[in-house]
Amino acid sequence: MKLAFSTLGVPGLPVAQVVRLAADHRFHGVELRAHAEEEPVHTGLSAAQRAAVAREFHDAGVEVLCVGSYVQAAAPGADEPVLAELRAHVELAADLGAPYVRVFPGAEVGSGTSADAVAARRLAAAAPRALDRDVRILVETHDSHRTAADVERILGLVGHRAVGALWDVMHTWLGGEQPTASYPALAPHLGYVQVKDIASVEDSTPLPLGQGVLPLAECVEVLSRDGWDGWLCWEYEKRWFPRVPDLPDLLDDARTHLWRLLNESA
Incomplete structure (x- = not known):
């Protein structure tokens, strides 16, 4: 498996610093958050700016x-x-050489399964262009559809290989699923896996990997047992928890912990 981290843990850092962090701490890749008001990479970048980011x-x-x-x-x-x-984010991903675009479900509270059809209709409409640009759109297990079973309902309606799933282990676990249930539901659609650690069910304060309650070892074991050879991406959500330690100071320990889990599950 390959290891990445998310720039959500280091909001607003210039691209050069993000690249240097990944290289210096021996991560294979980075999940870039795209928001014009917060991040240096967003859909408003010119073609020349996109090419410069990709080159770095x-x-x-x-x-x-x-x-x-x-x-x-x-x-x-x-x-x-x-x-x-x-579509704008699909174009940005293609220009940067990124294989994936992450989207949230974001359904209105109380919308029920009617939201599945809304999401599926939109994703199906965007899928042909994503396929042309060699990009997959991944629906994250999050908010209104936090479990694998929730996201699977949407993907079953879409039925297009350019649309898949991003497994956020925290959300499936908080939704009452164990990795042994989440992975089989997502496996046919899985793009990559986001890992993190938190203090408790009631307290989602981010912790260094291995110091919280999330079933990370079980997750890696399930993936390894099936021979899955994709990406694990560490998401350290400092933006909403300013008092927690800075992500750069934790990257080495995070990489070491993930490699230990991978070796133990081999």
Whole structure:
């Protein structure tokens, strides 16, 4: 498996510093969060700026794993604004050489399974262009669809290989699923896996990997047992928890912990 980290843990850092962190701490790739107000990489970049970002990563031997959009596939309202934003992120990912774009479900509370159809309709509409650009759109297990079973309902309606799943282990676990249930549901669609650690069910304060309650060893074991050879991406959500330690100071220990889990499950 390959290891990545998310720039959510280091918001606003210049691209050169992100690349240097990944290279210096021996991570294979980075999940880039794309938000025009917060991040140096977003859909407003010119073609020249996109080429420069891609070149920085390429020259350092670091991959852009994913463009983390804030698109909500099942959000209430008209389809076209959602589709326009989604297509813009697909183009950004393609220009950066990223294989994936992350989207959230984002359904309105109480919308029930009708939100599945809304999300599926939009994702299906965007899928052909994503396929043309060699990009997969991944629905993260998150918010209104936090379990693998929830996301699987959407993907079953889409039925297109350019649309898949991003498994956020925290959300499936908080939704009552163990890795042994989440992985089989997501396996046919799985792009990559986000890992993190938290203090408790009631307290989602981020902790260094291995110091919290999330079933990371079980997750890696399930993946390894099936021969899955994709990406593990560490998501350290410092942005909403400013008092926790800075991510750069934890990267070496995080990489070591993940490699230990991989070796123990081999």
